[in-house]
Amino acid sequence: MTNQRTDYISWDDYFMGVAMLSAMRSKDPSSQVGSCIVNKNKRIVGIGYNGAPRGFPDEDFPWAREGKLLETKYPFVVHSEANAIINATENLDGCKIYVALIPCNECAKLIAQSGIKEVIMISDKHKDLDAFKATPTIFKHAGVKMRLYKPDNEKLIVDFNKIKK
Numbered sequence: 001m002t003n004q005r006t007d008y009i010s011w012d013d014y015f016m017g018v019a020m021l022s023a024m025r026s027k028d029p030s031s032q033v034g035s036c037i038v039n040k041n042k043r044i045v046g047i048g049y050n051g052a053p054r055g056f057p058d059e060d061f062p063w064a065r066e067g068k069l070l071e072t073k074y075p076f077v078v079h080s081e082a083n084a085i086i087n088a089t090e091n092l093d094g095c096k097i098y099v100a101l102i103p104c105n106e107c108a109k110l111i112a113q114s115g116i117k118e119v120i121m122i123s124d125k126h127k128d129l130d131a132f133k134a135t136p137t138i139f140k141h142a143g144v145k146m147r148l149y150k151p152d153n154e155k156l157i158v159d160f161n162k163i164k165k
Helices: 013-022 080-086 107-112 135-142
Strands: 034-038 046-048 096-101 118-123 147-150
Touching: 013 034, 013 046, 013 096, 013 118, 034 080, 080 096, 080 107, 080 118, 080 135, 107 135, 135 147
Parallel strands: 096 118, 118 147
Antiparallel strands: 034 046, 034 096
């Protein structure tokens, strides 16, 4: 019998950690969101983060949160959930998606249409904003479960120097 480690992380912490690590790729100065899609066999099949569309130079992207619509990020940014679905390597029927924030109504439609059956999120703080109010209704009628993530660990630290020791 071996003495295996007992301080390994749970599947939820692992996949949410991948979503949060993906969020660190976002160049959005005010909101970094990442997503991680996982199949029934606990294999990652898609990841994404919020950012400019392909071919839209980040330095020319309007990252503002306020102002005239076309001078803000809102009509242009691709949300992390959409990027994860687009980047998926297989059919998403029955998959789960881990994401930092409650999906907006547009992402909720994409999630339901893709066949994802569970959404695990860190926060639903935007649930009362107009762009998010339809999300629970879309998920209810599409048979998509939605739950708040309850971390086993408050922090996960990636230490690149640990392997050198």
